[in-house]
Amino acid sequence: MKGKAPTNLECALLGLLHGQPQSGYDLRKIFATTAMGNYSSSPGAIYPALKRLEARGLVTSEIDSTNEMRPRKVLTPTARGKTLFRDWLRADFSAEDIDRRFDQLMLKFAFHWVLDDLGESHDFLAALASGLDVSVRSLEAQRNMFPEQMPIQPRLALDQGIGQTKAAARWARKALSQIKEEMS
Amino acid sequence: MKGKAPTNLECALLGLLHGQPQSGYDLRKIFATTAMGNYSSSPGAIYPALKRLEARGLVTSEIDSTNEMRPRKVLTPTARGKTLFRDWLRADFSAEDIDRRFDQLMLKFAFHWVLDDLGESHDFLAALASGLDVSVRSLEAQRNMFPEQMPIQPRLALDQGIGQTKAAARWARKALSQIKEEMS
């Protein structure tokens, strides 16, 4: 029924093209200069990824020759691409996703505006917040099981993980209340 | 002068072997059951990584045949492996490392006990804290440049990044004070 899961980079590209059809070069600049910079930006990653998206029929390309001697290849998501992207945004997530693919969940949330339905974002954040609580409890349990003579650094490193997760949970609840406000 | 940079997984394995010489299977269990679980744990990653470490002369293997019919291959870091690992722990880091390889920095810190010198951990955390402050300022600058009509979700997603970074900075300072206390 479904094709294989796209990579984070592919989803980021597809999402950006939802916002504005543009060229590979434009997309590279976004990754190079904004907070999305944790994604590649290297041509060796971007151009093949765009080619894959096109091969799967998720985007179409069109040569923009308004500046004749310097053609740009502008990519636009297709109907299939839009459907698949929305499905990806809506796919529900597991505890595993929260613990090990949190960045992917944030990428999804950042593109939630595509759904144009604050209710979806609300549910997403609510599920995320309670999932994060579970993670916190599990990490704290591990911390309590640390042997007495364990050196201080690994303990502190685990504290960092707990702090990150707690901060994420706090953020999720605060964002949730902002979304609620926006919805009313 | 230096060989190529080892991967995070290789460093994690090498660090764990500093704590206790053990087999690939033991290491897999650690990744599968503890908070270090963000690293692989799959045999297709671990055994090749251990083989690479051995090929580079950073660990040696010895067959443990106390239980005859079920031999374990126990890995131990060599002198070269220990030196390289300490160098890796001490290598100074850039803003780039903080923004995009924070997990690697945390991995290093978790193994700082190997250095057996709280002063090093102190300096590490101090540098980290001020580096994180820089990151926070840069992210907040980006947030301020967001256009007015931008939908709420990307804004919130960026807030999440800012919150994470601030939490990390708070943690670093708290950890710093605990290290100082331990030193006195």
Place this chain on the structure above:
DNA sequence: TCGCACATGTAACGTGTTACATGATTCA
């Protein structure tokens, strides 16, 4: 004219993922 930004790509390489393979031991 020198270098930089524009603009798109390819090729080699390394590494992690997934799936498979093998075989012994322990326990229900």
Place this chain on the structure above:
DNA sequence: TGAATCATGTAACACGTTACATGTGCGA
């Protein structure tokens, strides 16, 4: 007897990294 755990591996594959290749337009 069959399933789970112990224990070590290999092979195909996909993806990102790094480095290279090519050529235009523009400003100093």
